Amino acid sequence: MSDSNLFEQQAANRRRSVILVAIFLLFFAWIGFGGDLVFHLYTTDGGMSSQSIQVRDGTASSYRHVFPWFGVCATLLGAAMAWWGWKKGPKEILWATGAWEMIEPSRPEEKVLVNVVEEMAIASGLPKPTIWIVPDRDPNAFATGTDVNEAHVAVTEGLLDTLNRDELQGVVAHEMAHVQNHDVKLMTLLAALVGVMALISDGTRRLIWYGGAGRRRGGGGGGGKKGGAGALVAFLLIAWLLSVILAPIVSRLLALGVTRKREFLADATAAQFTRNPAGLASALRKIEDAAEPTRAIKQGTAHLCIADPAGRRLTHKQGHIANLLATHPPMALRIARLKAMAYQYDKTGEIPGVV
């Protein structure tokens, strides 16, 4: 695929991340409302269900699962967690890194940073974000704040010392791009839903573990009598249980997929702001060369950073497993794509396709 132009790259990444988010939401709905459906069929489908429930607790033979309590509760729980994350997240993240807010620049480098941030605010048409400095020697940066009017951009001291003006501009543009693309909101939502699914999965596993034996005996007998319909219900039940057990892994992998697409998108948007993709490319090269981990930044914030604060080694090799588990696309690929935007192709002459 030859998505080289920066607007084409933006559109492609936006489309791909939308598809991934849709799959993620469908998966969440299947875990929540799919469980209701299975339980509904299980309790309304004649003899099999009433028998099995009688076996289990003896009294509830007339219970019909009609209202989708399970899905509604999961959705509400997810919404509450996301809302909490949107309200409290940004402050907590900044507090955890030990960042201090820069109000009045005292060093020349800080003045340059303030200027660069103001320039990028103009280029993106967004209000000027609050600037924070993270006391860490490793070059890295992240953005947070769920509202474009109350955004925060944080950079490490190491970043200020390592990069020149054009490179710093590229990095700040990447962070402003995260703000403009509403990535903070999206990622907080996904993190909340991943959390809810982990909870459901954990709860269900316990239920199977402790209460599974009796139900299995009753359900098996009933299924045998009902034939076709019972087999369908049994199949759905098994499929649902399997997805619930796998939910923590699947949901996390999907969320990581979205994160990586948004990284590419932020790179392409940054190029649109600065019209100088080479600046960001050279900044990424320098950030990668400083191989130390950024200790001040927790792994939970990784998806908002310019580069993964911990897993450098993973981004080096382009193995499939490593890629699936990474919060950021391989650095070499990001740099190659930025160069393609600047029409500076690598010597191979190949335009890197979209992963």
Added chain:
Amino acid sequence: MFMTWLFLAVIVIALVWAVAAYNKLIALKGATINAWKQIDVQLKRRHDLIPNLVEAVKGAMEFERETLEAVIQARNQAVQIQAGAAPTGGVQQLAAAEAALSSALGRLNVVVERYPDLKATGNVAQLQEELTSTENRVSFARQLYNDTATTYNVKQQQFPWNMIAGLAKTEPVELWEITDEKERDVPKVDLSMKPKQ
């Protein structure tokens, strides 16, 4: 009976579309004016900075009076033109005046580089960073303005939006671009080291 309903439905749909289109055009107009104001703010910042810079380097650069005067003159002309410029007229004159100012500043910068002690005093280095940033701000504001203005211009001319355009009192706006052929010229660099006649 069916025809009446169909007719009514078509009218309602057309009305709903017209309202939406009108609002969209007004929003684009607002965005264009806002982007223009951004340029205005940054240009004013630039114009205010220049006297400070000239003041800071004047003492040490007695020999370069011409360069300094060229900067001041270009600046004053740009200020004058800025006062009368609006998206619907005068954008291109202002763009040309600002380009002239940029090239005068560029020459000044080259001269300042020749005075290492001048750069060593914090004030000048600081002013130079301010000026670099201001130049960037002007160009980013221009980029935003040109993008917004292009969308606005295209929308109000496209069918069927152009039917609503009159109602929304839109008019095409000028882009910030340099039409003067002289400004486009790449400066010629002579590296042949031949003695000049």
